[in-house]
Amino acid sequence: MTMTRLPWNELSAAVPRAQFIPDVIWVSDGEGGFVALSRHDDLAGWQAAVQANRFVVTQVDDGHTPPGGKGQTPTSSCSMPSVVAAMLAALGPQPGHRVLEIGTGTGWNAALLARLVGDRGHVVTVEVDPDIAEYARVRLRDHGPLVVTGDGARGHPPAAPYDRVIATASIRETVPWPWIQQLRPGGRLIAPWGTNWCNGFQLTATRTPGGLTGRFSGDLVFMRMRAQRRTCWEPSDDEIQQAVTSTTVCNGVDLDRMRNPTLGLFAIGAKLDHICAHTYWNTLGRYHHLLEFDDAATRSWARLDADLNGTEPNTVLELGPRRLWDEIEAAYDWWHETGEPGMDRFGLEAAGGRQWLWLDEPDHTVRVLTEA
Ligand SMILES: C[S@@+](CC[C@H](N)C(=O)[O-])C[C@H]1O[C@@H](n2cnc3c(N)ncnc32)[C@H](O)[C@@H]1O
Incomplete structure (x- = not known):
């Protein structure tokens, strides 16, 4: 069995998850907020969180809430192992592939990717938060991936073209053009995708000669990329x-x-x-x-x-x-x-500088996301 097909509970045997989780994690306070849990103070609680098939929150409020405070919003995490396993299977990285990951987080997924592409492959992972990037850089030192600090929406041109692009933070509406430009023809992109209306879908897309074509599937809830969070308005x-x-x-x-x-x-x-x-x-x-x-x-x-x-x-x-x-x-x-279509009948197309959503066929436009 290849590692891409491993059940989630065997991923940690391939690359131990615990080595990538910080000593201080954030757990629910039962009232909609988060409190810090330290490995030194509560080893059993920390181990239970790390071993479970659950995401582990590793940063709240973009790092502005220190341990001791009440966190409001998770802003970095180590993703749920079964979700990681499913995304890796959908991505299908092969030995020798060049892979771009956006959203380094703890670095665990980048380490798994590095195992999958092997010595002849190359993994670049981009993290917007400098502290998180530095933490992952140290953890990944013996695993191979290059950790880049910056806005992942720009990709990382020096190591392009990539055979695979995977985002582990959710994009809103459009796929950043640099990801498309840096993906080689026929290459695959997997990204959590949402709109302002809803979040939590997986976009699986292929690089075409002129751009990108993708389809949607369900249940992939990730935190949004920093610059792509919803901007809402509340009247007085x-x-x-x-x-x-x-x-x-x-x-x-x-x-x-x-x-x-x-x-x-x-x-x-x-x-x-x-x-x-x-x-x-x-x-x-x-x-x-x-x-x-x-x-x-x-x-x-x-x-x-x-x-x-x-x-x-x-x-x-x-x-x-x-x-x-x-x-x-x-x-x-x-x-x-239109017959109450489910998400499996929709697609996203990028070509000629435009991106649009379609129903059944790319020429059946539902909404233009961005004009050329
Ligand atoms: C769910 S976590 C990623 C999990 C990670 N792959 C792992 O294995 O632990 C999402 C990460 O995306 C990062 N992020 C958010 N916006 C970003 C952006 N524009 N560019 C790069 N990283 C971003 C967050 O800081 C956070 O660390």
Whole structure:
């Protein structure tokens, strides 16, 4: 059996994960935040975290929260072993390959890649955070990969072309052009992908003579690349007073179909141009949800007051030049009218300086992501 086919629990036998995890990790505090756990203070807890098939958070809040504080957002981690195994299998690196990884983190995945490509291959891994990069550089010293500190969106031209490109931080909407340019024809790219509407999909793409062609599959939730985090907008109470009020016949079943990853979530996110979605379940009581949507660029905002207990149509507030809720309903109708396609029917194409999402065929454009 090759290492790309190894079950997750055997990856650590190939390259011990524990050697790459820092002494201080971050664990859930049970209230939505994170607290530091030190190997020296709680060896059993640290070992349990490292040996489990779970991601291990190694940095919070871009490093601004020191141990002792309460972390809000994980910003670096060692990925879940079963996810690492699945991504390596999808990437298919071969002995002798040149591989570019974006998002070094602990360096464990880069070490696994180096094992797979062997002595004749070469692995370059790029990490945006200088402290994390330096930690990984030390850990990777005897494993072979070159650790580059910088914005991974630029790739690393000096070692191109690459046979494989793998991102272990999520991209939003478009694939950075340098990754495409630095991938050799026929080469493969694997990246976690999302939109403002939703995150958590895998893009598997191949370099074509003119650019890139890719398809989507499910369930690959990664933290977003630093420059590609969502930028959301929240209006003030005074601004909300100016909002236009209307009603919608959209009900709980519709909401589930819109937000369900196995139903309309992907398609609606593919159709909608930059709309952030926030769902506050049961905020105003059982089955009484608030859904908010915004577009920071145009300062447009909408709120759906979804009281699923009542029989009256639900109330919608809309503010700004874009009527976001109307766009969402139109995207939902489009998804239904096109036969309710799942994510497996969508693709991403890059050619001639443009990138676009398509349904079934590259010439059936769903949305242009970036113009030439
Ligand atoms: C989930 S972790 C990567 C896990 C890693 N491959 C491992 O084996 O531990 C994501 C990493 O991507 C890094 N990152 C975020 N934005 C980046 C960017 N623009 N360029 C390079 N690295 C980035 C984060 O700092 C973080 O360390």
